[in-house]
Amino acid sequence: MALINKNAANIFATVVSNKRVGQYHQLIVNIGEQANFCKPGNFVAISVGGENSRMVLRRAFAISRVSTSTTVGGTMELIVAPHGQGSRWLCSAQEGAELDVIVPLGSGFGIPTEPVHVVLVGGGYGSAPLFGLAEVLNARGCRVDMLLGASTASKIYAPMEGKRAVNSLRIYTEDGSMGQAGRVTDPISEMISQSDIAVIYSCGPMAMLSAIDSLTRGTDVVHQCAVEESMACGIGICMTCVLPVATEDGSIKMLRSCIDGPVMDGSHVQWDKVGKAL
Amino acid sequence: MALINKNAANIFATVVSNKRVGQYHQLIVNIGEQANFCKPGNFVAISVGGENSRMVLRRAFAISRVSTSTTVGGTMELIVAPHGQGSRWLCSAQEGAELDVIVPLGSGFGIPTEPVHVVLVGGGYGSAPLFGLAEVLNARGCRVDMLLGASTASKIYAPMEGKRAVNSLRIYTEDGSMGQAGRVTDPISEMISQSDIAVIYSCGPMAMLSAIDSLTRGTDVVHQCAVEESMACGIGICMTCVLPVATEDGSIKMLRSCIDGPVMDGSHVQWDKVGKAL
Amino acid sequence: MTQLDFSTTLGNAWFPTPTFTASGCASSGRELAQFFDLATIGGVVTKSVMSKARSGRPTPRMAETPSGMLNSIGLQGPGIDEFLAKDVPYLTEQKARIIVSIAGETVEEYAMLARKLRSVSGISAIEVNISCPNVENRGLVFACDPEASRRVIDGVRRTIGGELPIIAKLSPDVTDLVSIARGVVDAGADALALINTVLGMVINLETLRPHLGGKTGGLSGPAIRPIAVRAVYQVHAAMPQVPILGMGGISTGRDALEMIAAGASGVSIGTASFGNPFAIVKVQDELKQLLVAKGFTSLREAIGFAHRPESE
Amino acid sequence: MTQLDFSTTLGNAWFPTPTFTASGCASSGRELAQFFDLATIGGVVTKSVMSKARSGRPTPRMAETPSGMLNSIGLQGPGIDEFLAKDVPYLTEQKARIIVSIAGETVEEYAMLARKLRSVSGISAIEVNISCPNVENRGLVFACDPEASRRVIDGVRRTIGGELPIIAKLSPDVTDLVSIARGVVDAGADALALINTVLGMVINLETLRPHLGGKTGGLSGPAIRPIAVRAVYQVHAAMPQVPILGMGGISTGRDALEMIAAGASGVSIGTASFGNPFAIVKVQDELKQLLVAKGFTSLREAIGFAHRPESE
């Protein structure tokens, strides 16, 4: 029995809906039974460009939420930013289109056993997996504060229904077009010092994750971050997606963010060594 | 002013309809004003596979007929056989889809100035351009006999309305599933000897064209054939589509079938040297 | 379906099917086991292992290109000792046939790796990846230097003895592939693996600098298939008796048949597995069907078919 | 739009824009004149002309491959005399800038072609296509042999005198491109054209034989772009003072900018014109816009940008 990529399956999944939300597209995709295996933090790998595509690699997207009680079977939600050719192709997928998806992949966020105080920090489409996470944490009785940031209002993804599971939500935009002007990392130090935060969950650009790591360093706060590295395979066979991470024996190893991540302990990641030779 | 590719334009043309006819697809495509420049024998070159296609070359298709009096603007009809990836993609084009087309290209069939007796011979989808040609010849007062052949019934393309312009139509299939069992070239010798045929127009597989050439050799019958060679560009710039042809000075030259053809004088083509080095 | 003998041999190693993973494109094998049973394919070619653990090149390590990709992994891996302690036993347990790929920076390192492998049971063959920079000679890649290529294979051959087949894996980035192939066969290679990646580069349009951490990378995938088919054809024409493990852009049974007709006795599937974890199984099934449809009764008859005169 | 100096030079030849046709991909120029005014692009590189008329290789001469194509035209053409009588006057009349590509089977044939071109007016430069089989040396391609490459360029340089810039066009199918580049520059080349096609093959799945009449063919198109960018980068790194005409898979302004950042002073567009007759005009327009958007005030600033340290 396989331990790596356990539960992952390659399926043809139908697009149930595709809605534009700000600068993103919200895709609901029918993944049937596989929805049962998806945990907050997991991602999917999708073939792009269709049958005659010159794009040979899959694209990775965080699973924003899953729903196992819909009439169409289990569904997952993706929040897709039209970035390059592949993601633009996905954003143009129409209702009823079939997607070639491997689901679920990667590690999930660790969930505390106690009802502790947690902060969820999302940058851009990085907020996507946090809403599903918030629901789980909320169900565990955690106090969930959420901070979302982006360069501008249209890059904030914060659906109404998602807010139900959070105790507070603060939004930051660099241009001040929504919420407060500033960065999502601005309030974190104060929050850490003024309350009993046990865990910070983060997802967003690497620079944001690294900044949060600096802010949590030397504190008792655990930092669980979902990293984003270029991935050729998403299943652990290519070694392209590596990050320098401190391992138990104290040595620093290049770990694959697709199978040893995307959720990692932020304090183990050697942020200053990312993109450098060890 | 350019002499080669004169009147050719690169346009985005909308698919008006796509109907399956036997093993072929009949596509009606809106080419607007360009319809005015299309002559029987001309072809078009179409980009295939969409935006992210790994197919870098256009595909060539004979213009079957044009209509300049439709409500949607000028249209052309194509008869497409699903052969490989590119033609299959085209066969799956839906109504309203946009095609990137260069139209018209290549030489056209020469039309006699007198109302002579002509025979039109089509193999497989090679019959497509013959119906438009028949209309022109018929209007000139020619007697038009048509012979169509294919391996089997579903590869015979012979639309009802096309038959109006011909005086007679005989169909041959190799498996006898439609018309007479046999080859379209079977009756030609007898027809030549028993009547006053001035021109044979042909379009179909190279082996058929070559066979007709043998049958017309030594007779007074002119053989105008539309050849089909692999084309990378369709506009005369790549030199891939050449055929050995006798030129006026008696020498044999490798001529481009995209601009010196596809319609050529069958007696000038050196059929025995096709695919060989000169 | 008529009976088809789908088996193949590389040197004295026998395999029930001719479809293999490509080195560096299946990691330790464990990662693919969720998708298919490793025992059902021809064999697993492991990622190139070196004497010591290596952390590889800085990221980004990949760039997608039209119908292909560049990688600059830089042979990240655990080193031979951990590899023998963990990966080989796992694969053996899965009943997978194993071809171990080795890589070194000196002729001596290759020989040392061969020494460690000599007595390990459960290994079908050794693939010697000589597309590595030779630290003793200005970092010139072994596979680009006929003499260095020969010396590596000679060293491995002497160390390993006569039992285990040696497959020398060559680079296409050379002026005269056939002479390099001849050299390594003379030095004792039983088979050849063709082709390793083609050296390439992508410039990042944001920074206008080389995109990869390692600046240049290896081009793989369908884009290079015509280069790989040509390489296999050329080498098979020159040395029809030497078995070739063909690779480079294979992702369908048709692609595999092209390679086999050009002269390959088996095929490795690399980049295609990144896009489709079942790629090897798919290629294997499609190839089998194609051979039967074309009336072959054994894979062997199809090997090098493209070299026979048209009249046959 | 800010003022952009879009001009470039190759040796002492000046061009208002850096976008050219690729040799063999624009025929005589007449064929493209229906689509755009030949005077509006940097220049027309004519198809390689030899001393005598040639009918080229048997058909099929092309095979499409993933994101690319193979061709085996075999230098079909009218021969230098007819070329000078018909094609050069036509292009001159169109006010197109002309780079004449020449090819030969012997060192003497190249020199003879140069002699015929020496006194022809209206030619901006000569591109010397040395990817031809050398009949005096077992058909070994000139460009794959440093000494033969050097001798061809030396012969052309001596014959043509000092006026007309010589652009030596190299093949990527070599172990050490930089040393070949150095050799031809030492022999008198003012600039380099990189890259010619990569040798490849496609097997026809019906016949199971090589698809092309010439068996092997040259791979071109987006598939080879990473190889071309690498080649340009390597050669520019070694000889930053030598202008390079970069080509291989360019079909957008982004592709052209990649090539220019890697070190090219100009770009040729080949295969892309087959899919889109306006490709050169499109590349030219897009490149211009990109340069402006990135804040460059001249093309010159962007040439070789990828070689500057990241801090800049």
Ligand SMILES: Cc1cc2nc3c(=O)[nH]c(=O)nc-3n(C[C@H](O)[C@H](O)[C@H](O)COP(=O)(O)OP(=O)(O)OC[C@H]3O[C@@H](n4cnc5c(N)ncnc54)[C@H](O)[C@@H]3O)c2cc1C
């Ligand atoms: C674990 C994970 C989760 C992700 N979740 C989301 C999400 O929820 N929503 C979303 O919009 N995007 C997400 N991304 C980023 C997304 O994968 C990229 O935007 C996408 O791959 C870009 O592909 P493209 O063809 O549009 O761009 P191109 O730039 O043309 O892509 C070229 C190549 O680079 C890779 N690449 C480019 N940008 C990225 C990137 N930022 N991260 C990883 N690979 C990249 C592509 O996979 C492709 O192989 C996630 C990435 C990872 C690794």
Ligand SMILES: Cc1cc2nc3c(=O)[nH]c(=O)nc-3n(C[C@H](O)[C@H](O)[C@H](O)COP(=O)(O)OP(=O)(O)OC[C@H]3O[C@@H](n4cnc5c(N)ncnc54)[C@H](O)[C@@H]3O)c2cc1C
């Ligand atoms: C002047 C002309 C007129 C044509 N008219 C018609 C028509 O009316 N209806 C029709 O169904 N087909 C027609 N064809 C053939 C049609 O162009 C091919 O079937 C088509 O190009 C195959 O492309 P593919 O991607 O489906 O096949 P693939 O085999 O995947 O194509 C691979 C490459 O080979 C070329 N190729 C393959 N087969 C042919 C062929 N028979 N002729 C030329 N190039 C080929 C393709 O253009 C492509 O570049 C015509 C061809 C020419 C030259």
Ligand SMILES: Cc1cc2nc3c(=O)[nH]c(=O)nc-3n(C[C@H](O)[C@H](O)[C@H](O)COP(=O)(O)O)c2cc1C
């Ligand atoms: C990510 C990656 C890593 C690779 N690592 C190795 C390696 O460790 N050793 C080796 O011999 N080849 C390595 N290769 C080359 C492949 O084994 C193969 O020769 C090449 O990719 C061509 O096949 P493909 O097009 O099917 O991928 C690697 C290729 C890729 C894409």
Ligand SMILES: Cc1cc2nc3c(=O)[nH]c(=O)nc-3n(C[C@H](O)[C@H](O)[C@H](O)COP(=O)(O)O)c2cc1C
């Ligand atoms: C059909 C065809 C014909 C070519 N003929 C020549 C030629 O005559 N002389 C030459 O130097 N290069 C020739 N080339 C090579 C191109 O000039 C160019 O170097 C190569 O195709 C890479 O560029 P591309 O990918 O933009 O096509 C030819 C290429 C093709 C595709």
Ligand code: FES
């Ligand atoms: S993406 Fe391939 S190993 Fe992680």
Ligand code: FES
């Ligand atoms: S198809 Fe290019 S010259 Fe005819």
